[in-house]
Amino acid sequence: MAPRNVNNGAGRKVYNKGAWTSEEDRKLTQYIEVHGAKKWKTVATKSGLNRCGKSCRLRWLNYLRPNIKRGNISDEEExxxxxxxxxxxxxxxxxxxxxxxRTDNEIKNYWNSHLNKKINKGKTTSTSTAQERTTPEAAAGVSEVEREGGGGSRNPEVTFNVNEFFDFSTEGTNGLEWVNKFLELDDGQWISEKRSTLVSSALTSFSNRLNSTFTGSDLQWRRRAV
DNA sequence: AAGGGCTCCAACCGCCAGCGA
DNA sequence: GTCGCTGGCGGTTGGAGCCCT
Known part of the structure; x- marks a missing residue:
């Protein structure tokens, strides 16, 4: 689909919107390879794309950036x-x-299209899959953290301190402390059985991230949570 | 074969926080 | 201190393709 031109009617710059073309992808990739992925407004203007910075950023992060895994979410990942x-x-x-x-967008989409459905189904039928063992609160989008009086900075009513819980500052062992705390939250036989799988999966994740322990997202969450 | 409904996902939107002037 | 700009996030939408009748 060709990008559509949207006039905002206010005399301001009109940007392309809609699906990206392969030509636009090529331009954006070429520009970022040379100049790096920073200053998205500059990227948008200097790369010759008639797109806003936000659009460029989204396209790069969710689709064009290297090492993106697409589709085939494994059982462990799920x-x-x-x-x-x-x-x-x-x-x-x-x-x-x-x-x-994996990108936040992909996980969000995967959740909304696959997991949410599975979990809702699990609420009505007793089954034994991992996702169906989550609580109704979780299925409704309410985290354990939030239920227990916690949450992120986006919810002003919650007082959960992210730093205390995960203690990122002491994640010297490839960031596995949080995984242990996380797994300790759950009792019951299932978690014992799954623990090794989850830890193994987490190990893989974190070994891939040795060179940058935290993502920008983590850092931002930390900033906001303080 | 057709067309109506459903699913999936790329992309947009609005909001918010950080930062520099 | 405040204001504007920018980047990042979660929620939502729109459309292409698939499925079912």
Missing amino acids: DLIVRLHKLLGNRWSLIAGRLPG
């Missing part, structure tokens, strides 16, 4: 998403930060 969602709620960027190569 388990991790479900568990993280149970704990964190709809903090897609934070969840995505724990799944190398």
Whole structure:
């Protein structure tokens, strides 16, 4: 689909909107390869794309950037998403930060189209899959953290301190402390059985992230949570 | 075969926080 | 201190493709 031109009627610059063309992708990729992915407004203007900076940023982060994994979300990844969602709620960027190569948008979409449905189904029928063992609150988008009086900075009514909970400052062991705390939250036999799988998955995730322990999303969450 | 409904996902939108002037 | 700009986030939308009748 060709991008459509949208006139805002206010005499301001009119940007292309809608699906990106391969030519636009090429231009954006070329520009970022040379100048880097920063100053998105500059990227948008200097790359010769008739797009706003936000649009360029989104396209790069969700589609063009290297090491993006697309589709084929594994069982381990799915388990991790479900568990993280149970704990964190709809903090897609934070969840995505724990799944190398996955974007917040992809996880959000995956949740809305696959997992949410599965969980809702699980609420009515007793089953044994990981995602269906999550609580009704989780299925309704309410995290454990939020239920227990916590949450992120986007909810002013909650007082949960992210830094205390995860203690990022002491994540010297490849950031696995949080995983242990996370897994300790759950009792019951299932978590014991799943623990090794989850830890293994988390290990893979974090070993891939040795060179940059935290993503920008994590850092932003920390900033906001303070 | 057709057309109506459904699903999935790329992209947009509005809001908010950080930062520099 | 405040104001405007920018980047990042979660929620939502729109359209292409698939499925069902």
